Amino acid sequence: MNYSHTCLSAVLAASVAALFAACSPAAKTDTPNGTPTGDAGGGGSDGGGGGNDAGGNDASGGNDGSGGNDGGGGNDGGGGAAISSCPDAVLFSGNPYFNGTLGGWNPAGQEKLADPPLRSENLTVVGQTVYIDTNQEVWRTEGTKVLRVAGDETDSTSSYTPSGACSAARFIIVNGVTALPNGNVLVVDTRGNGFVELKTPAATCTAAPYAGNPAKTLDQDISGGVASPGDVDGPGASAKFNGIAIPTADAQGNVYFADKGNAKIKKIANDAAHTVSTLFKYSAANQENPLAMTVLNGKLYVSGATVTDDLLWEIDPTSGAQKVVYQARGVYPNTDSSQQAIIFALTNDGQNLIAGSNKGWVYRIGADGKGAVALAGMGSFADYPTGIDLTKPVASANVPLKGVGINNNSLVKLGQSLLWTGGNGVGFHVWQLRCQ
Numbered sequence: 001m002n003y004s005h006t007c008l009s010a011v012l013a014a015s016v017a018a019l020f021a022a023c024s025p026a027a028k029t030d031t032p033n034g035t036p037t038g039d040a041g042g043g044g045s046d047g048g049g050g051g052n053d054a055g056g057n058d059a060s061g062g063n064d065g066s067g068g069n070d071g072g073g074g075n076d077g078g079g080g081a082a083i084s085s086c087p088d089a090v091l092f093s094g095n096p097y098f099n100g101t102l103g104g105w106n107p108a109g110q111e112k113l114a115d116p117p118l119r120s121e122n123l124t125v126v127g128q129t130v131y132i133d134t135n136q137e138v139w140r141t142e143g144t145k146v147l148r149v150a151g152d153e154t155d156s157t158s159s160y161t162p163s164g165a166c167s168a169a170r171f172i173i174v175n176g177v178t179a180l181p182n183g184n185v186l187v188v189d190t191r192g193n194g195f196v197e198l199k200t201p202a203a204t205c206t207a208a209p210y211a212g213n214p215a216k217t218l219d220q221d222i223s224g225g226v227a228s229p230g231d232v233d234g235p236g237a238s239a240k241f242n243g244i245a246i247p248t249a250d251a252q253g254n255v256y257f258a259d260k261g262n263a264k265i266k267k268i269a270n271d272a273a274h275t276v277s278t279l280f281k282y283s284a285a286n287q288e289n290p291l292a293m294t295v296l297n298g299k300l301y302v303s304g305a306t307v308t309d310d311l312l313w314e315i316d317p318t319s320g321a322q323k324v325v326y327q328a329r330g331v332y333p334n335t336d337s338s339q340q341a342i343i344f345a346l347t348n349d350g351q352n353l354i355a356g357s358n359k360g361w362v363y364r365i366g367a368d369g370k371g372a373v374a375l376a377g378m379g380s381f382a383d384y385p386t387g388i389d390l391t392k393p394v395a396s397a398n399v400p401l402k403g404v405g406i407n408n409n410s411l412v413k414l415g416q417s418l419l420w421t422g423g424n425g426v427g428f429h430v431w432q433l434r435c436q
Contacts, residue, residue: 080416082351083364086375086435088393092419093132093146094120094429096384096400102426107148118146120421120428123410124179129202130412130419131185132430133174138187140202149201150187158219160192160227166205169196172219178247178255186210186255188247192217193226195236195244195255195268211236211255211274212244231262236274241266250295254317258290258302265290265302267317279320280313292346292411294353296367301325301353303343310340312369325369332363333374345411345420356411356420360402362433375418376433377401384427399431 094117102116119134130141137151150166151174161170175190185198194212198205214237217227230240242261249255253270256279263284269275279300282288288311290304295317304311310332312325330337332355341363345356353365354375361377376396378385385400401409401420409422418433 080349080413083349083354083375083416083418083435086362086396086418086433088395089376089399089431089433090393091390092130092430092432093141094118094421094427096390096427096429098427100426102428105148107152109142109145109147112141112144112146116426117428120430121410122174122176123412123419123421123430124177124185125412125414125419126179126183126185126202128414130414130430131177131179131201132421133177133187135174136171138171138174138177138185138198138201142202149185149205150196150198150207160189160194160213160217160219162189162192162194162196162207162209162214162216164207166198166201166207169198169207171196172222175245176247176257178249180249180255181251181253186247186249188244188257190244191219191222191226193228193241193244195247209237211239211268211276212241226261229261231259231264233266233276233278236268236276239276246290246292248293248295250317256293256295256300256317258293260290263288265293265300265315279317280315280322291342291344292356294346294348296348296350296353299367301346301348301367303346303355305340305342308340310343312343314367331369332357332361332372334361334379335359345409347411347413347418349413354411354413354418356401356409358402358409360400362401362411362418362420375435393434396433399433401431 093112095115098115098117100116102119104116105118118132118139120132121135122133124131132139136153138149139146140149150169151171155170158172159170160172161168171189172191173189174187176188178186180186185201187196187198189196192213195210197208197210213228226243228240229242231242232240241259245258245260247255247257255268257266259266263282264278265280267277267279287306288304290302293300293302300315300317302313302315309327309329311327314323314325329340332341335341342358343355344358347354353367355363355365360379362375363372364375365372376399378398378400380402381400388394409420412419416435418435419430420433421430
């Protein structure tokens with residue numbers, strides 16, 4: 001079953017406990033086919049590139065192929081040097097001009113630029129391999145191709161199945177992926193209410209519960225918004241959550257995430273028991289809504305919003321001490337005091353925060369929250385611009401980073417590049433911002 005982006009965005013934008021009930025299974029609109037495979041094959045370099053024109057696949061164009069290991073758990077920078085500027089961008093995957101029916105993807109492998117494009121929602125990086133969640137499946141890149149790693153949205157029995165071969169793993173609503181330092185990938189299933197670890201995901205991949213709900217759960221048996229809800233810290237196998245999202249990991253393998261239904265920022269320690277603890281409880285009454293997080297210089301940074309302001313918090317992962325870096329409007333370039341930037345994506349380059357704005361910009365920000373500089377983007381627009389030659393690099397100031405009605409995107413560092421994903425109708429795509 002597929003869940004509409006409208007529903008998923010609503011889940012992220014307000015009280016999870018109140019809105020998950022609205023995210024009931026929708027009628028299937030995509031019809032992927034093919035035999036599921038868990039063994040996606042050997043690893044490889046993701047140095048492919050190319051472009052995609054409005055009419056289909058065009059292997060010309062380029063990709064800087066810089067690669068590199070982000071070293072901070074997949075979403076936290078560390079590969080390459082600090083970013084000073086991003087002169088241009090190339091299309092990494094997908095097709096923003098696609099206007100057909102999603103699905104029909106080849107799980108054994110298809111070109112990154114093939115139509116229909118993957119429903120690319122969240123990204124994480126292991127070395128030079130990019131992992132992509134499509135809402136119910138996880139894919140990875142291998143050269144110029146993408147291959148399915150886990151999940152199968154064509155399965156007529158919608159379920160959360162966190163154990164076994166990755167070909168047998170199933171997800172109901174994936175709401176984030178993050179890589180661990182050992183190369184494994186964690187998948188957050190919000191409705192299944194658990195973390196699933198994909199072990200050796202580029203080889204003989206197996207899935208195992210990591211924290212939260214450890215049991216196979218049929219979607220039809222979930223009476224509320226999420227399976228087995230609660231608020232219990234302690235060993236991961238017995239921990240309970242109520243709407244998990246936006247995971248990130250640090251270089252030591254500790255995982256941080258928002259437990260939105262309980263209005264808490266939590267940590268899963270890198271110990272044998274995957275011990276869960278609460279770092280910080282935020283104010284649901286003030287409609288504080290965390291949207292993204294990253295770890296920089298030993299501190300956890302969380303971006304978010306209220307109904308009136310942008311937020312940036314700094315949290316000590318050891319003590320849980322929280323500092324409001326800012327809570328205001330007009331903090332970012334190209335926004336005035338009447339506007340919120342809505343920072344939905346957050347990573348870092350080892351020195352600065354890198355933020356993706358719903359308004360159509362990517363910013364570099366000092367760890368103190370000051371000195372924001374626009375690295376790429378052309379701001380808001382009503383529809384995807386016509387006339388962009390996607391077979392060639394696009395100047396950073398002309399890169400369209402905002403789509404129609406889609407408030408979910410992802411930003412990760414790949415070597416000296418930034419990968420940004422967002423949706424424009426059904427034209428899902430990933431931009432590679434080539435930085436220096």
